[in-house]
Amino acid sequence: MAGKDRNETDNLIDWIIAEGLSENTIDDILERLVEKLVALGYPLVRASIAMPSIDPMQRGFAIAWFRDTALSTEVQGHGDAGQEMFERSPIFHLLSNRLLHGRWRLPEPAGTVSFPLFEELAALGATDYLMTLVPFPGETALEGVGISFAVDGADGFTAEQLAEVDRFMPALGLVCCRIAAMRVATDTLAVYTGTRTSGRILSGETRRGGGEAIYAAILFADIKNFTSLNESWPPAKIVSWLNESFEAIVNPVEHHGGEVLKFMGDSVLAIFPVEDDEAADACGRALAAARSAMRATHELNRDRIERGEPAIDIDIALHVGEVFYGNVGASRRLDFTAIGSAVNEAARIETLADTVGHNLLASAPFAEQVPNGFQPVGTFSLKGVRRPADVFAWIG
Numbered sequence: 001m002a003g004k005d006r007n008e009t010d011n012l013i014d015w016i017i018a019e020g021l022s023e024n025t026i027d028d029i030l031e032r033l034v035e036k037l038v039a040l041g042y043p044l045v046r047a048s049i050a051m052p053s054i055d056p057m058q059r060g061f062a063i064a065w066f067r068d069t070a071l072s073t074e075v076q077g078h079g080d081a082g083q084e085m086f087e088r089s090p091i092f093h094l095l096s097n098r099l100l101h102g103r104w105r106l107p108e109p110a111g112t113v114s115f116p117l118f119e120e121l122a123a124l125g126a127t128d129y130l131m132t133l134v135p136f137p138g139e140t141a142l143e144g145v146g147i148s149f150a151v152d153g154a155d156g157f158t159a160e161q162l163a164e165v166d167r168f169m170p171a172l173g174l175v176c177c178r179i180a181a182m183r184v185a186t187d188t189l190a191v192y193t194g195t196r197t198s199g200r201i202l203s204g205e206t207r208r209g210g211g212e213a214i215y216a217a218i219l220f221a222d223i224k225n226f227t228s229l230n231e232s233w234p235p236a237k238i239v240s241w242l243n244e245s246f247e248a249i250v251n252p253v254e255h256h257g258g259e260v261l262k263f264m265g266d267s268v269l270a271i272f273p274v275e276d277d278e279a280a281d282a283c284g285r286a287l288a289a290a291r292s293a294m295r296a297t298h299e300l301n302r303d304r305i306e307r308g309e310p311a312i313d314i315d316i317a318l319h320v321g322e323v324f325y326g327n328v329g330a331s332r333r334l335d336f337t338a339i340g341s342a343v344n345e346a347a348r349i350e351t352l353a354d355t356v357g358h359n360l361l362a363s364a365p366f367a368e369q370v371p372n373g374f375q376p377v378g379t380f381s382l383k384g385v386r387r388p389a390d391v392f393a394w395i396g
Contacts, residue, residue: 020175128156134173211326252292358393
């Protein structure tokens with residue numbers, strides 16, 4: 001790097017900013033940045049970018065590059081194991097000491113505080129490790145990013161390299177902030193609204209009344225007698241059971257290509273949009289999801305009973321018809337959901353489960369699409385529905 005002029009650093013900064021405007025993944029930017037730094041003479045052994053996450057499944061993640069291996073993603077989960085992993089990291093050390101920069105020569109002298117990562121790097125021949133924390137503005141859990149480089153040159157980083165890192169780090173931090181904000185918008189919205197719905201919202205479907213009429217199979221599930229449990233059990237236990245039961249329903253719905261649109265107290269509304277006029281396919285997937293939910297609930301109840309807890313069953317109604325899929329609500333508080341007479345009919349059919357003595361019911365239009373396994377259980381007047389409805393029960 002001897003004789004390198006200032007323009008090379010300027011060019012690197014320009015490249016980082018341009019990449020940050022065109023890429024949406026940290027992985028690609030890190031990999032290409034490493035290529036450029038190696039070409040500039042950095043004897044890199046490892047480089048990583050680590051960020052906290054707003055995700056129910058993980059508290060943070062790091063994208064790491066090693067010289068002799070492909071990029072890898074290291075996920076830090078919630079709970080005690082994730083916290084212990086975090087507390088044994090250089091990032092935690094810097095945060096605990098209110099520092100934004102840290103540099104360690106490797107291997108560290110005996111008797112000094114070390115981290116498991118440093119032992120791994122020293123075994124790879126690394127001689128110098130540099131980490132910088134770049135704070136993000138705002139009040140979300142995304143407080144900033146940790147960016148680190150390790151080299152194996154005999155003298156570690158040169159003074160020129162350290163100065164160059166200081167110069168391009170703000171640009172790299174800004175790029176990470178932009179990508180993190182997009183990831184939060186995408187991932188968090190998907191958690192709260194579902195993957196298909198979140199995609200439509202992010203594409204600009206945000207006006208009240210905006211949406212379309214679609215034909216879909218409808219799954220309406222209700223947790224039985226859940227309200228009465230509140231009289232006998234503490235709220236924390238009730239919430240835990242509610243989450244377990246929802247998990248037993250939602251996982252099969254998503255696995256079979258459906259989307260959960262709404263949790264309503266102890267009920268769940270999901271749809272399976274009909275594509276290419278294949279109503280039988282959508283109904284078949286909705287039925288498969290319902291049966292899987294029933295099996296998962298049975299296994300869940302078996303475990304609950306073994307723990308001395310009450311069994312909590314579910315009722316499911318299946319229907320198919322036209323719904324309005326779009327934005328409803330107030331001007332500044334919208335809900336992207338499905339409404340219409342078909343949704344109302346599915347909810348009314350579910351209330352008949354105790355009357356007919358079956359947990360999995362379907363309308364006549366739905367049963368016609370998957371004729372094997374349903375049997376008629378009667379014709380009923382449904383509240384808010386003009387014509388009586390023929391109702392079918394799944395007998396397998």
